[in-house]
Amino acid sequence: MSNLDQSDLRPVIQLGQGDPSAFPCFQTTxxxxxxxxxxxxxxxxxxxxxxxxxxxxxxxxxxxxxxxxxxxxxxxxxxxxxxxxxxxxxxxxxxxxxxxxxxxxxxxxxxxxxxxxxxxxxxxxxxxxxxxxxxxxxxxxxxxxxxxxxxxxxxxxxxxxxxxxxxxxxxxxxxxxxxxxxxxxxxxxxxxxxxxxxxxxxxxxxxxxxxxxxxxxxxxxxxxxxxxxxxxxxxxxxxxxxxxxxxxxxxxxxxxxxxxxxxxxxxxxxxxxxxTTDFFFSKITNILRKSADVCYDSLEDIPCITCYNKPEGSMFIMVKLDVSMLEDVFDDVDFCTKMAKEESVVILPGVAVGLKNWLRISFAIEPESLLEGLGCRMKEFCKRHAKKK
CATH class of the missing domain: 3.40.640.10 (Type I PLP-dependent aspartate aminotransferase-like (Major domain))
Structure with a gap:
């Protein structure tokens, strides 16, 4: 977190970890x-x-x-x-x-x-x-x-x-x-x-x-x-x-x-x-379904990101990053580092799980925060760094 912009007072949005218990909407039974x-x-x-x-x-x-x-x-x-x-x-x-x-x-x-x-x-x-x-x-x-x-x-x-x-x-x-x-x-x-x-x-x-x-x-x-x-x-x-x-x-x-x-x-x-009742399990999967939809729809609207599939399970999505469309962003690690510093959004570079110039994003978070992190902050980041035509 030391690389984050200290003047950015917005809350950090964690989209890199697989621990949903950190968020209020994901609580055990x-x-x-x-x-x-x-x-x-x-x-x-x-x-x-x-x-x-x-x-x-x-x-x-x-x-x-x-x-x-x-x-x-x-x-x-x-x-x-x-x-x-x-x-x-x-x-x-x-x-x-x-x-x-x-x-x-x-x-x-x-x-x-x-x-x-x-x-x-x-x-x-x-x-x-x-x-x-x-x-x-x-x-x-x-x-x-x-x-x-x-x-x-x-x-x-x-x-x-x-x-x-x-x-x-x-x-x-x-x-x-x-x-x-x-x-x-x-x-x-x-x-x-x-x-x-x-x-x-x-x-x-x-x-x-x-x-x-x-x-x-x-x-x-x-x-x-x-x-x-x-x-x-x-x-x-x-x-x-x-x-x-x-x-x-x-x-x-x-x-x-x-x-x-x-x-x-x-x-x-x-x-x-x-x-444990089916009601609890249904509640969790319904939140994940909604978050997966928000995640996919938000990312689909960003030109340098390619979503091959809407998530159907777990808590993650892998998306392809086209760095050739961005200015001063060299690879997935550079993208994630600058996203954290400039937008206080933390995601995992794909190279950490075996694919260079991909991104692994967790959507196990409140849908509202997910929309803010991807639909607003990431979209603005990619727009700001887009190569001029």
Whole structure:
């Protein structure tokens, strides 16, 4: 924030972070708050939990996720509780680490995967998401990138940072490619059910009979509580492939030497998952739908910005920046730096998620502030910096 114009008294508009809890319109349900209070005051959850998580919490997650699965049901033994989805990512990347291994990651994507792959000495190979095709995966590229040392492919659905939602047939093709290549699928579904377009959320676990699926998820986004740090890693593996190849043992071994999620939050989880009403979820998705519309409509009106798709899920949109139309703006990093300084609007340069001269914008904010940030301030910024004809 040190680069902001100190004479600008307008409030800073944060469009770069994925933490909606900072804004008044995004507040968690009282069901979750009450469940945590009851668990804390019960004095039943003041000690250490098992390293894989409390049985009651794991059972609740299994039942919660099984509602969306058609061909199989999860058991508590398929669920491993983690300190948010970040630890779940660290866990599975570490469990897959072996000499000469590589992993297939989406571009654009979530940088946490690259970071943990680097720590675990796993080579990263990027496949592209195609903006002209609703950010679908370039499956031909996936086949070309994979070899005998490829251990997994990561998909993020609903999409961070693209705001897309994969269709059933595309998910099935991903599973078939994974089976052909002999690799597992890591399905990052942190934004599950935060959808508001034509495509419903479909868990990748529905295709686990084709290829084994590791699901990464948490309560952070759907319940608007990222600071509670409770997530899970789930094995969808009806054929027992993961156990046969030692992946389950590696997961348990990692958890045995790592920190655990807060016990009383685990204790509250069954009530949170079972008692939260559809009214709360509908309220959140309706706000996101309205904000997505405001975001898309505002950006469509700016000549140097190209929006390929209106967001249908998650809390983000990726848009292309044409710096050739701007004066004294050299790339996406320069654009974001000057936007912050001149307009007190903070957004993320696309290079941070893998695409140079793109922008990742979060619309998990009050629609009024979003309209001010994009429809007024960004539009004025781009007009002011536009090249003279």
């Amino acid at each position: 009282s069901v979750a708050e009450d469940a945590v209070e009851v668990a804390l005051r019960s004095n039943e959850f003041n000690g250490y939990a098992p390293t894989v998580g409390l049985f009651t919490a794991r059972k609740a997650v299994a039942e919660y996720l099984s509602k969306d699965l058609k061909d199989h049901k999860l058991s508590p033994d398929d669920v491993y509780l983690t300190i948010g989805s970040s630890q779940a990512i660290e866990l599975i990347i570490s469990a897959l680490s072996c000499p000469k291994s590589n992993i297939l990651l989406p571009r654009p994507g979530y940088p946490m995967y690259e970071a943990h792959a680097a720590v675990s000495n796993i080579e990263v190979r990027h496949f592209d998401l195609i903006p002209e095709k609703d950010w679908e995966i370039d499956l031909d590229e996936v086949e070309d990138l994979a070899d005998e040392n490829t251990v997994a492919i990561v998909i993020i659905n609903p999409g961070n940072p693209c705001g897309n939602v994969f269709k059933y047939q595309h998910l099935k093709k991903i599973a078939e490619i994974a089976k052909k290549l002999g690799i597992l699928i890591i399905a990052d579904e942190v934004y599950n059910h935060l959808t508001f377009g034509n495509n419903p959320f479909i868990p990748m676990g529905n295709f686990s009979s084709i290829a084994p699926v590791i699901t990464v998820d948490s309560i952070s986004k759907r319940w608007i509580v990222p600071g509670w740090r409770l997530g899970w890693l789930v094995t969808n593996d009806p054929q027992g492939i993961l156990k046969k190849h030692g992946i389950i043992d590696s997961i348990i071994g990692f958890l045995n030497i790592s920190s655990d999620p807060v016990t009383f939050i685990q204790g509250a989880l069954p009530q949170i998952l079972e008692k």
